Amino acid sequence: MSQVSNCEVAIIGAGPAGMAAALALTEYGLDVVVFDENPAAGGQIYRGITSSPLRDRPQILGKDYWAGEPLVKKFQACDAQKIHEAIVWAVSQQTSDFAPSHFEIGYSVNAEARLLHARHVLVATGAHERPFPIRGWTLPGVITGGAAQTLLKSNAIVPSDRIVLAGCGPLLYLIAWQYLNSGVKIDMLLDTTPKGRVLSLWPYLLDFVRSPYFLKGLNLVREVNSKVNVVKHVSELAANGVDALESITFKTGNQERTVEADHLLLHQGVMPNINLAQALGITLNWNDVIKCWEPVADIWGNTNVERVHIAGDAAGIAGAWAAESRGRLAATDIAFQLGKLTEQQRDTVAVKLRHDYVAVTRGREFFDRLFQPPVQFRRPTGDTVVCRCEEITASQVRETVKIGCTGPNQMKSFLRCGMGPCQGRFCAVTVTELIADERNVPEQDVGHYRLRFPTKPLTLGELAALPQTEDSIKAVVRLKKPV
């Protein structure tokens, strides 16, 4: 029977933020445990960097990917305890009497649930793709761009036959570029960025030109444009098929076209993976530029929940380099809170970290605005599926608002939407936006789903593997726990 273990700082996620924080915290002599869902460290960005079958063909994934290798190697060598293939399904502020002022982290490894008590928690759960609710997006053959990239990075798997990419954002072009590098033929790239948006953003352009992303981005887009049939200003999009994807219908200007396709890769940007933050009670704000919920945190990653920090894209989308800086900033503050640094030492260290952070986030405003997903792809209508788990459509959600449902949590009671195994990851922002649309109020006023345990799927058999309680050993189970 496994015992409950203990540490000073638990980090959830071994992407750039989690890894950088673990390195800093162990340097300060703290006892750190890092949970990660993947078999190896790296997060989404550096997924499979130490094990990828593409290691001998580095040009496919490009320089920026391999630039993560030193960080991953340093992390692997550091003193933090790394628990890979660990699913963290809950973090609770209430623990048994024997571990006061600790968080209780419930996780599973090898299909067995375990508990760990930690004094501080750093949430570094990264980002996930924004839903792309168009007609037919649930058909087999339609996958997300991120999922396609995961297959490429970890297993060197690419689709064959007729491939169409659609959406907007830097990652869409990066995937196209990586596909081209690996010899995959892309039939078409449907860019949904609206006409005239670049021009409307001239006030932000200067910062972007000075950003490290500028030249890289420009070259990448130029190369994709020269090799792929890119259709710009796509304003409508639907996937057609009976049992699987057969064709794609899209519109540019007044022209509608249908092309046959076997694979449609959809991507329209990423947003913070907030499920765990939300379950912990961290306050969320609606980011009206990126159009998603974002945890409220200060520069150190402090949240409204005492002894819980958040860093990296989980705290707001800013990319891998910024995540490293924010991971270190959070680590520095945690070390201060745990008495390993004085306030002055902390502040001294932070100067350079903040400088780095500002440098790598310069120009973000430009492309956050440039790549804001167009409204018609965020606020679907008609029979487009919104909640994939419970198969709830946009018109069902809209109609339910009309009969008096004012928020996402009531929507659960009415339609069960957001109550499936994904815990709302696929529909949370869409449901908030649809309610806001129907009520004609800001998203912030509509609010978001209240999240229920477990944050990640868990089987009863896994749960049953937890250590027995004293009560169950004595088979005394009635009425305990006074306030």
Next chain:
Amino acid sequence: MNGITHADVIIIGGGIHGSSAALQLAKAGKRVLLLEKNYVARHASGVNAGGVRTLTRHMAEVPLSLASQHMWANIQEHVDDDCGFEVTGQIRVAENESDEKILSDRFTMMQSNGYIHEEWVDAVGVRDMIPSITPNILGGLIARSDGAADPYRTTTAFRLKAQQYGADIREGVTVKTVVRQGQGWLVDTTGGRFGSEVLVNCAGAWADQISAQFGEIVPLKPIAPMMLVTSRMPHFLSLVVLGTGRALSFKQRTNGTVLIGGGRLAWVDRDRDITELDFRTLADSARTVCDLFPHMRNASVNRGWAGIEASMPDGIPVIGASNTEQNLFHAFGFSAHGFQLGPIVGKILSELIITGSTNLPIEPFNISRFAASSQAPAGAYPFAT
């Protein structure tokens, strides 16, 4: 008068009992005002396991439970909604000889008291009814007219029906103080002041704070029984299955999901209105389920939660008139099994208020039982739930 809203009866608490009392009183022509600090059915009344159970009730509760079951049988007529109520039967199973003895003693006692709604089923009978249960089961006690309903829908139906009869229901209104005004009451709340002739305390986990204002100190404990629901599974179970020595309530809903409860408790902070699940205790539930239904090991836990309610040390509620004040009535402390009693408790309260008496034996539930000492009488209730 002076901006004070007046009613005949003010009910504090919008759970199943408060809503049921509001319905019965409004139906009888009383002007009813119900004050709820969150929203109706926010806690246990909206998120319990939905068990409609007469099986193995505390002996004091049996007459009330049977009377309530008659109302459940015609629930559509009472509230214009079927409340999702389905008669499936509930069975409490014996996992070992000690369980078997508890259940057969119970069966004998019920028979000798003239109650026939609990029947003995042998091992073969249990397996015939529940093929997927572990073959180790030695037998069980069944109440065939028991079943389950949808708690949120039920409490909402009572509330809507009460409103139809003219009850005024105010949500998001917290009671601050209650003071005497002549023969009646003046209730000061976060949403203004209200006056009434009669006051009903259905404040659940917060009810002791109301009764204490009148010198009625009760050893109430806020509790939050935990629930789990799995993702959808192929149909394998019609009955509600209960444990005997181990706490469990287990049922498959018509949509295929499996609901697991049984009264294992979460951490509660009633002042902040929050609960947190106790994972190790939850694991005890999971183990019990996996032992009884081995195929459930692979079932995916979809959600877990807990709703706050009140428990009393003797495991039975407080129902009836105040021991210290005229025109004050209590109904709280249902100790994790009040949902089925909802319909009848509203009726009892309405009878007490309007006629001064009820035909049902409610003496065991008098609040005065806690007056002498805060120590509970030794419980004679052997079941884990």
